[in-house]
Amino acid sequence: MKTAICPGSFDPVTNGHIDVIERASKLFDEVYVVAMTNYQKAGSMTFTEEERVDLLKKSTSHLGNVKVDTFSGLLADYATAHDIHIIVKGLRAVSDFENEFQQSIANKHINEDLETVFLPCSADNMYLSSSFVKQLGQLGGDISDFVPEAVCEDIIKRLRKE
Numbered sequence: 001m002k003t004a005i006c007p008g009s010f011d012p013v014t015n016g017h018i019d020v021i022e023r024a025s026k027l028f029d030e031v032y033v034v035a036m037t038n039y040q041k042a043g044s045m046t047f048t049e050e051e052r053v054d055l056l057k058k059s060t061s062h063l064g065n066v067k068v069d070t071f072s073g074l075l076a077d078y079a080t081a082h083d084i085h086i087i088v089k090g091l092r093a094v095s096d097f098e099n100e101f102q103q104s105i106a107n108k109h110i111n112e113d114l115e116t117v118f119l120p121c122s123a124d125n126m127y128l129s130s131s132f133v134k135q136l137g138q139l140g141g142d143i144s145d146f147v148p149e150a151v152c153e154d155i156i157k158r159l160r161k162e
């Protein structure tokens, strides 16, 4: 059975994330979507771990082979603990590449059996990010084209509470 991890901070989940998760769920038998901490963004996370997991569960409920989890340590350690050898990451514009490449090298250094597979994002999601969604939502803009329908209201309510 081929199992992969789709890790991310998912703060919050966007249609870009769901696009990558749906495609990974067709390529692999089982996909673990893991809400983690990006230590470069640690002080600026908006949604709690519980909120991020809840939004992910609601927006992946149509995918039978997807499990949602959370972890606050090293991704490579999570993979080892679950006997997973494949990380799936979405790549947007060229600007993502350097950081993603560095992370894939770090993960392989920690666990040499760990491979990172990059899926190019779809053209519609090329410039979509969680920070863009947060800024738009907090300023009263319409985010419905950018986040999964199942969680759009939850995200709007949460952003307007800030």
Ligand code: PNS
Pocket (backbone or CB within 6 Å): 007, 008, 009, 010, 036, 037, 038, 039, 041, 073, 074, 075, 076, 103, 106, 107
């Ligand atoms: O959605 P993001 O913010 O690009 O996700 C990045 C994330 C959370 C996957 C990455 O920062 C991560 O793997 N964090 C856990 C700590 C870790 O293992 N870092 C990479 C090796 S130093």
